[in-house]
Structure formats: structure tokens, C-alpha cells
Amino acid sequence: MPRRTATMLASTLMLIALLCAGVFIPVPYSEMSPGPTVNTLGDHGGEPVLHISGRKTYPTSGHLNMTTVRVTSADYRMNLVEAVYGWLAHDNKVVPHETLYPDGKTEEQSTQENAEEFSQSQESAKVAALKELDVPVKSWVIVSTVVKGSPAEGKLHAGDVIKAVDGTAVKEPADVAKLVTKHEPGQDVRFTIVPAKEQAAAEKEKRTPTKTQDVTITTTTSDDDGKKRAIVGISAGTDHTFPFTIDIKLADVGGPSAGLMFALGIYDKLTPGSLTGGKFVAGTGTIDDEGKVGPIGGIEMKTVGARAKGAQYFLTPADNCEAAAKDTPEGLTLIKVKTIKDALGALKDLRSGDTADLPKCGT
Template identity: 85%
Template sequence: MPRRTATMLASTLMLIALLCAGVFINVPYSELSPGPTVNTLGDHGGEPVLQISGHKTYATSGHLNMTTVRVTSADYKMNLVEAVYGWLSHDNKVVPHDTLYPDGKTEEQSTQENAEEFSQSQESAKVAALDKLGVPVQSWVIVATVVKGSPSEGVLHAGDVIKAVDGTPVKVTTDVAKLVTKHKAGEKVVFTIVPAAEQAAAEKANRAATKSRDITITTTKSNDEDAQRAIVGISAGTDHTFPFTIDIKLADVGGPSAGLMFALGIYDKLTPGSLTGGKFVAGTGTIDDDGVVGPIGGIEMKTVGARDKGAQYFLTPADNCAAAASDTPDGLTLVKVSTIGDALSALKDIRSGDTADLPKCSTK
């Protein structure tokens, strides 16, 4: 056999061997890719994404699309060939598995966490939109979660309203930790609560909850670096009563990053005229009750997904601007926002066509 032919054959066999090996060699990485985008002003799965009853609504036009990122599952075993392909792909991103699933987090745990964050983002979106419209919303601090095996297990329950700690009224979630950590581990702390069942019954009857009770809990040491910090084993959250019904119907989506776009969609439906002026606007960002927009993950995937869907403008959290601007998809204008007020101001310029002074993202 001629030497040249033998060399080419050997090289081909070596390449095949390497490819085969790459298929069977698993690597500790996961992949992110552009996920679906959904118009919060439109329908999804055959029904409106935003359903409002008990208050006048107005016709809308254009798009206010929330965006998503598709990620490989926690138990997915990526092989070397897939990792290399992902690294070379412009629209996908390969990251260490532990970045998405830290501390051995399972798929079920991740799904549950994302569902909780998604639910909270919906609540905050409603509050932020109504606050911007001057519509009052009643809020109170609740027990959000109870840690298994903690002093609070079986004593406090998710949904219990925390009225006071040691007789001091609780107004915001951070009050709870401040009051508990005034104690040393092993000391007793008194929670004044309205049980979740009583609160639910009061809301259903459209009355104020009146049945409260005091519960004494013995604190314990935290497991973090500050080992002397007193805890009771709960996380505090916020619940709200809205003056009318706002339902967000969107299955198979998790995480908090759609908050801004939900808030804008709600605002648009509750005000005359069109926020977008018929333009295709997409975006992302968490939102809190005060309308502050926070950063999200996977911004590069979301801008690509929005561009592919037809978006002209992308509302971008200020803290994500530099990363997004480093690789902006062609034809997409990245608009920097820090609050829902910023977003509404930008939308005013977009619908009027006066976009020269839009606060655009830059890499600096």
C-alpha cells in the first residue's frame, strides 16, 4: 500500500476513533440555548396569557414578549462531542453543570425552586403595575417556607401571617430576621401570627382576619459561618390582596425573569391606548414590589430568541447591559432599564418613533 494512502487511512481511522471516544466520554457541562418567547398581550395554549376581571380593560396591540432560556436537565449527561459543538455554536452556551445545578441539586428541586420564583414574580409584577397606576394593594408578611427539622416545624406553617415578633409589629420581611437575631441561640422568641387557614377564610369572606395567637419558639444556631446567629428555621415572604382578579396563564415556565414583561402587560391592559404603538418589543428582568428591575441569567440566549421571533427592541436590565451589548443580534436595539418607570418611558419613545435618545446598552 502506498505510504500516502496508508497515512490517509491511518488519519481517517484515528479521527473516527476520536469521534467515537468523544461520544462515549461524558463531561460535567450543561447547555443553554434560546427558548420560546411569549407575547404577554396575546394568547398561549389557546387562552389569554393575562386574564383580568373585576376592572375595566382596554384593547392592546403589538408585542410585549417575555423571553426564556432552554437548559439541559440536571441528569443529562453531555458528551465531549456535544460540548465542543456547543462551544463552537454562536447561539448556544456551554457552562459547568454546577453553575445551573449547584450542590447536587436535582431536577425536581430545580423545578420546584423555579416554580416558586415564577409565582413570586407574578405577584410582584401585579403589585408593581398597580402601584404605578395608583391602585392600592394590601400587603402583609407571611411564613414562606419552614425548614424540615427546625424549631418551627409543626409549629409555624407556610402561609401563616406574621403580625409581630416579641410584640414588635412586623411590616416588611427583613423585620423578622432582625428581631429573631436579637436573641442568642437557645433563647425563646414569641411570634404573633394569624394562621393560614384563618387568613384564607377571611380573604374569601372579604373581611379582615381577627384570630391571632402567640407561639413561643426556642431558637437554635444557624449552620452558616456565623454559627452563633439565632434562627427559628423559616423564610419570610410577602402576600397580597388585590382589589380585582389578575390571572397569569403560562404553563411550563419557571424562574423570576418574566416579572418586568408581566408588569408591563398588566399596565397596558389596564390603560387606554397601546404601550408599544404596535411595535414588537421583547425583554426580560426580575421585578420587585417597588418596580425595581433586577438582572437575570442567559441574557445572550434571550436576545437571540427575541431577534429570531421578530423583536425590534429589547428591554434589558441595567446589570445585564454590558453582556448583552457584547454580542447584540443584528436588527435588535437593546434598551437599558432599571425600573418599571424606565421601561414605560422607553415605550413612550418607541411608540412615538422618537428613539434617538433611548437609553441604549453599551459594553462599558
Template identity: 85%
Template sequence: MPRRTATMLASTLMLIALLCAGVFIPVPYAEMSPGPTVNTLGEHDGEPVLNIEGRKTYPADGHLNMTTVRVTGADYRMNLVEAVYGWLAHDSKVVPHDTLYPDGKTEEEATQENAEEFSQSQESAKVAALKALDVPVDSWVIVATVVKGSPAEGRLHAGDVIKEVDGTAVKEPADVAELVTEHKPGEDAVFTIVPAKEQAAAEKEKRAPATTEKVTVTTATSDDAGDKRAIVGISAGTDHTFPFSIDIKLADVGGPSAGLMFALGIYDKLTPGDLTGGTFVAGTGTIDDDGKVGPIGGIEMKTVGARDKGAEYFLTPADNCASAARDIPEGLTLVKVGTIDDALGALEDIRSGDTAGLPTCTAS
């Protein structure tokens, strides 16, 4: 066989071997790509995304779209060819697998965590919107979760309202940990609570809870990184009573990043006129009860998805601005927001057509 032919054959076989290796050898990466965008003012799967009863609402015909990111599953093992293609593609992003699923988290665990975050974001969106409208909302601190095998298991329960710890009134979830850690491990902490069942009955009957209980929990020593401290094995959260019904329906979506757009959608439906003035506005961002907007992941994928759907403006969390501005889809303006008030102010400018002063995102 001529040397040239042999060389070409060997090169071809080596290329085939490399391609086979690229297809069959898994790499520790996952892929993110633009997911669906949903208008919070419209319908999804035939049902209104926002349904408000017990309060006057107004037609809202604009676009306030929340955005999502599609990710590969925890059990999916990407091969080298897919990873290289993803790195080269403009509308996807390849990231280390542990970025999306840290500490060996399973897909089921990630889905459950995302569902919990999504539910909490809905509650915070309602509170933030109503606060922006000066509508009173009753709030209280609750036991959000109880760690299995912890001192609190069987003594405190999810949904219990925490009124006091050691006789000191609790006003914020952070107060609980602060008061518990004043103890040395092994000492007793005394919780004054309204049991979850009594609280639920009181809310249903629209009355004040009739009873409180004192529950003593012996503290244990923390086993996480950092200084050792007293713990009881609970996380505290906040629950609310709203003066009217606000129902958010959106299946197959998780995580906290739709909070800002839900809050703006609620605000729009409760006020005359359209917040956007007919302009297609999309956005993202977590939101807390006080209306502060927080950063999210996958911002580059969300801006691409929004522009593909026709968005002209994208409300961008301030902490995501620099990253998002490195590759702005053509025709999309990134508007920097840090609070719901920032977003409402930006929408007022967009609605009026006076956009010269909009706080836009820059890469610096």
C-alpha cells in the first residue's frame, strides 16, 4: 500500500476513533438554554396566570413576561461532542454539572427545591405588590421546616407560628436563630407558639388564634462549617394573610426568579391602565417581601428567550447587569432595577415614551 494512502487511512481511522470517543465518553457538564416565556397578564394552558378575587381589577392587555431557562437533567450525562457544540452555540451555555446540581443533588431533590422556591416567590410577589399599593398585609413568623432527627422533631411542626423565644417577641425569621444561639448547646430554649392547626382554623374562621403553647426544646451543637453554636433543627419563615384572594397558576416552572414579574403583573391588574403602554416588556429577578429585587442564574439565556418572543425591554436585576450586558440580543434594551419601585419607575418612562433616562445595563 502506498505510503500516502496508508497515512490517509490511518488519519481517517484516528478521526473516527476520536469521534467515537467524543460520542461515548461522558463529560461532567450540563447545558442551559432559553426556556419558555409566559405573559403574567395573560393565560397559560387555557387558564389566567393571575386570578384575583375579592378586589376590583382592571383589564391589563400589555406584556409583562417572566422568563425561564431550560436545563439538562441531573442524571443526563453530556458527551464531549455535545459539550463542544454547546460551547460554540450562541443560544446555549455549557456549565459544570455541579453548578446546577451541587453536592450530588438528584433531579427529584432539585425539582422539589425549585418548587418550594417558586411557591415562596409567589408569596413574596403578592406581599411586595400589595405593599407598593399601600394595601395592608398581616404577616407572622412560622416554623418553615423541621430537620429530621433534630431536637425539634416531634416538638415543633411546620406551620407553627413562633410568637416568642425565651419570652422575647419574634418579629422576623432571623430573630429565631439569633435567640437560640444565645444559648450554649445542651441548654433549653422555650418557644411560645400557636400550633399550625389552630392557626389554620383561625384563618379559616377569620378570627384571632385562641390558644398558645410553650414548647421546650433542648439545643444541640451545630455540625456545619464555622463556629459551633446551639441549634434546635428548624428553619424559620414568614406566612401571610391577604385581604383578598390572589391565585398564581403556572405549572412546570420552578425556582424564585419570576418573583419580580409576578409582582408587577399583580400591581398592573389592581390599577387602571396598562403599566407597559402596549410595549412588550419581559424580565426576571427574585423579590422579597419589601420589594427588593435579587439576582438569578442563566441571565444570558433569559435575554435571548425574551428577544426571540419579541420583547423590546428587559427588566434586569442590578447584580446581573454586568453579565447580561456582555452579549445583549440585538433590539433588546436591558433596564437595571434593584427594587419594585425601580421597575415601576422604568415602566412609567417606557409607557410615556421618555426613555432617555432609563438606567440601562453596561458591561463595566
């Protein structure tokens, strides 16, 4: 066989071997890409995203779109060819697998966590919108989760209302940890609670719950890094009673990043006139009960997805502005927001056409 032919054959075989390796050898990466964007003022799956009853609502127009990111599943193993293609593709982003699924989380665990965060973001969106409208909302501290195998398992349950710890009244979730950690590991701590079933019955009957009980739990030692402290194995959260019904219906979406857009959608439906002035506004950002807007992941994917659907303006958490401004889709204006008040102020400027002083990312 001529040397040239042999060289070409060897090169071809080597190329085939490399391609096979690229296809069959997994790499520790995952991919993010633009996901669906949904108008919180409109319908999705044949029903309104926001449905409010028991309170007067007003017609809306334009768009207040929440945005999402698609990610490869926790069980998916990307190969080298896919990783290289993702790195080269403008609208996709390849990241280390542990960035999306830290601590070896399974698909089921990640889905459950996202569902819980999504549910909490809906609650906070309702609270933030109603507070902005000066509508009173009743709030109380609850047992959010109970760690399996912890001292609290079987004694406290998710949804129990925590009235006091060791006789000291609890006003916010952080109070619970402060009071528990005053103890040394192995000491008893006394919780005064309203059981979840009693609380649910009282809400249904629109009365103040009267049945309380004391639960004594022996603390154990924390197993995380840093100074050892006493714990009982719960996380505390906040629950609310609203003066009317606000339902948010959006399937197959998880995580906390739609909070801001849900809050704005609720505000728009409860106030006369159009909040957007008919314009196509999209955005993202977590929100807490006080209306503070927090950063999210995948901002570059969300701006691309929003612009592809026709968005003109994008409400951007201040902490995401730097990353978003590096590669802003043409025709999309990024508006920096830190609170729901910032967002409402920016929307007022858009309605009036006075956009010169909008707080834009990158300026």
C-alpha cells in the first residue's frame, strides 16, 4: 500500500475513533437554553394564568411575560460532541453539571425543590402586590419542612403554626432559629403551636384558631460546617391569609424566578387602566414579601427567549444587569429593578412615553 494512501487511511481511522469517543464518552456538563415565556395577564393551557375572585378586577392589555430556562435533566449525560456544539451555539449555554444539580441531586429531588420554590414565589408575589395596594394580609410563622430522622419528626408537621418557643412569641421565621440555638445540643426546647389541621379548619370557617399545644423536643447537634449548634430539624417559613382569592395556574414551571412578574400581573388586574400601556414587557426576578427583587440564574437565556417572542422591554434584577448587558438581544431594552416599586415606576414611564430616564442596565 502506498505511503500516502496508508497515511490517509490512518488519519481517517483516527478521525472516526475521535468522533466515536466524542459521541460515547460522557462529559460532566449540562446545557441551558431559552424556555417558554408566558403572559401573566393572559391565558395558558386554556385558562387564565391569574384568576382573582372576591374582589373587583379590571381589564388589562399588553404583556407582562414571565420567562423560563430549559435545562437538561439531572440524569442526562452529555457527550463531548454535544458539549462542543453547545459552546459554539449562540443561544445555548453549557455549564458544569454541578451548577444545575449541586450535591448530586436527583431529578426527583430537583423537581420537588423547584416546585416548592415556585409555590413560595406565588405566595410572596401575592403579598408584595397587596402590600403595594395597601390591602391588609394576615401572616404567621409555620413549620415549612421537617427533616427526616430529626428530633422533630413525628412531633412537628409541615403547616403547624409556631406561636412561641420556650414561651417567647415568634414574629418571623428567623426568630425560631435564634431561640432554638440559645440551647446547648441535648437540651429540651418547647414549641407552642397551632396544629396544621386546626389552622386549616379555622381558615375554612373564617375564625381565629383557639387550639394550641406545647411540644417538647430534645435538640441535637448540627452536622454542617462551622460552629456546632443546637437544632431540632425543621425549617420555618411564613403563611398568609388573603382577604380574597388569587389563583395562579401555570403547569410545568418551577423555581422562584417568576415572582416579580406574578406580582405585577396581580397589581395590574386589581387597578384601573393598563400597567403596560399596551407594550410588550417581559422580565424575571424573585420577590419577597416586602417587594424586594432578587437575582436569578440563566438571565442570558431569558432575554433571548423574551425577545424571540416580541418583547421590547425586559425588567432585570439589578444583580443580573451586568451579565445581561454583555449580550443584549437587538431591540430589547433592559430595565434595572431592585423592588416592585422600581418596576411600577418604570412601567409608568413606559406608559407616558417618557423613557429617557429609565434605569437601564449598563448605564
